[in-house]
């Protein structure tokens with residue numbers, strides 16, 4: 001019996017993984033070759049998807065990709081089931097430089113196992129973190145997470161240990177763990193990959209968080225754009241309930257934990273934690289003023305830990321190997337690894353988990369391979385739609401929260417989108433304002449009105465009718481948005497706009513001199 | 523409101539946060555959420571009509587008008603833009619003679635924008651009736667549109 005592995009991840013299926021699996025099955029049955037296809041998550045070498053891995057004798061696997069349905073017959077003819085030579089031959093994926101150069105802590109199992117096989121998960125080290133946690137007790141769990149230096153991967157980069165401690169100390173008999181799985185940023189997909197490709201990892205992370213702070217109920221707030229993640233998470237939760245991994249008095253302790261998936265409905269702002277809470281309570285997703293912090297007064301007024309998917313998925317590793325081991329990766333105050341998502345105009349787009357400290361240049365060129373179109377790279381946007389556009393000349397910057405913030409950059413959710421020289425940054429700046437206007441929750445004026453005014457100004461400028469006065473107005477508007485908005489949507493939309501103006505003034509019809517006058521204040 | 527929707531209403535109105543899941547279910551059943559339901563929803567959930575209507579209109583997923591028989595979504599976020607989604611948008615709008623948010627005159631296709639499917643590495647991304655397509659170029663877009671039109675030719 002031959003064993004094959006083909007990804008079932010949403011993005012792999014979008015480029016034909018299901019069709020390829022079907023054709024492989026048909027071709028095999030017409031040749032009377034017995035085989036079984038295991039549908040895995042994706043390694044994240046997306047330019048190679050659909051990737052077909054073949055199990056050879058022993059544990060060795062070799063891969064072929066990207067496979068189109070019409071490649072399947074020639075693959076059979078070249079004996080790929082025994083590792084035969086073919087132009088699509090990749091070899092052992094684990095030895096592929098793209099994977100080998102990474103440091104995979106969170107994604108170590110990704111692509112290798114069947115997402116819904118609890119046995120496979122446990123066999124590959126799953127639930128070791130939780131076992132340790134239950135043995136060590138709450139104090140030490142929070143201590144290890146604090147020592148690890150783990151910071152929230154959802155955007156703000158807030159230390160996770162401190163957040164947990166706050167909720168732990170908050171007096172209440174009912175506390176919640178909420179997983180922020182809204183992943184709204186363009187150019188990001190690592191949350192999706194975890195939920196689809198290794199769902200028990202997220203569940204384990206949430207259980208550890210629940211145990212640490214004394215919460216017995218968790219919610220995963222999932223965006224509706226991820227139907228496969230919804231299906232897989234629900235199945236994974238059911239499996240855990242059946243096998244006694246979720247429920248009351250788990251593993252003979254007094255710890256109980258219950259988990260539910262809650263589906264969003266197409267609102268970017270619901271990724272912001274307080275808007276998320278309102279939405280999770282069944283209301284419009286409006287941002288709440290802070291304080292109080294959700295850690296003290298969150299879901300239905302109870303102490304609530306809100307963490308991003310990747311933050312929670314980092315926790316089992318930390319609890320397995322210890323906070324110090326995790327903190328040995330990374331630099332300065334940016335500890336551990338970050339799953340960086342490379343997309344846009346790149347030859348090799350995909351998921352790259354690396355320790356902090358790697359330069360953006362390495363990510364773009366050594367992993368990403370430069371532009372797909374072969375034209376010069378003009379700009380990258382880092383940190384999602386609220387992140388700045390950076391020119392090539394700044395790419396020596398290391399991936400590091402503090403270093404990036406020196407140039408008004410953000411790590412955000414770890415997404416990097418590349419653009420070649422056909423991009424017009426004035427159009428992208430206009431788009432940023434449009435996005436903000438579209439997605440504004442409407443609670444505060446700088447964002448609600450400012451984004452629309454910003455769009456109008458940009459339109460005037462793009463049509464070549466922008467005067468110096470308009471430029472002045474635009475800077476003033478950005479200033480107001482940054483300083484007077486209630487949340488990051490209005491407060492950060494000026495980042496892409498101002499960076500575009502600063503580094504690419506020609507695209508707006510201005511000269512460097514025009515901008516310099518304002519550069520000091522912004 | 524038919525029996526099935528009544529049952530859903532009875533079930534979800536007992537939950538403290540059931541309104542959004544209820545809307546998802548109704549839309550799954552009917553394709554949209556009729557505004558006529560609002561008074562009954564409000565009284566079952568013990569909320570004001572304004573609150574119920576407020577939630578309904580806040581979220582991009584929910585609609586109060588029946589959509590076309592087919593739903594075509596095109597991602598227009600940055601990563602897809604950098605790979606040329608503008609061309610796909612232009613093609614779709616021309617071929618269907620509608621703008622985003624509209625339904626073709628024959629009621630066959632509703633065209634909607636999306637801000638990211640999480641398929642950014644394999645963009646540009648388009649979805650037709652929930653099935654996602656990656657690395658879509660203009661030819662593939664034409665084929666997708668033709669495949670819908672064949673269905674109702």
Ligand SMILES: Cc1cc2nc3c(=O)[nH]c(=O)nc-3n(C[C@H](O)[C@H](O)[C@H](O)COP(=O)(O)O)c2cc1C
Nearest residue numbers: 152153154180182183184271272273307308311488
């Ligand atoms: C406009 C806006 C959108 C956000 N979207 C997300 C999101 O999609 N996913 C996410 O995890 N965090 C998002 N955040 C950050 C959250 O508010 C919050 O900081 C995070 O969920 C906390 O978890 P962490 O500490 O694990 O990062 C967003 C913030 C803002 C201001």
Ligand code: SF4
Nearest residue numbers: 441443444447487490
């Ligand atoms: S900045 Fe925008 S999204 Fe944030 S609270 Fe104000 S109006 Fe709402």
Ligand code: FES
Nearest residue numbers: 597602639641642
């Ligand atoms: S930007 Fe289009 S799928 Fe993410």
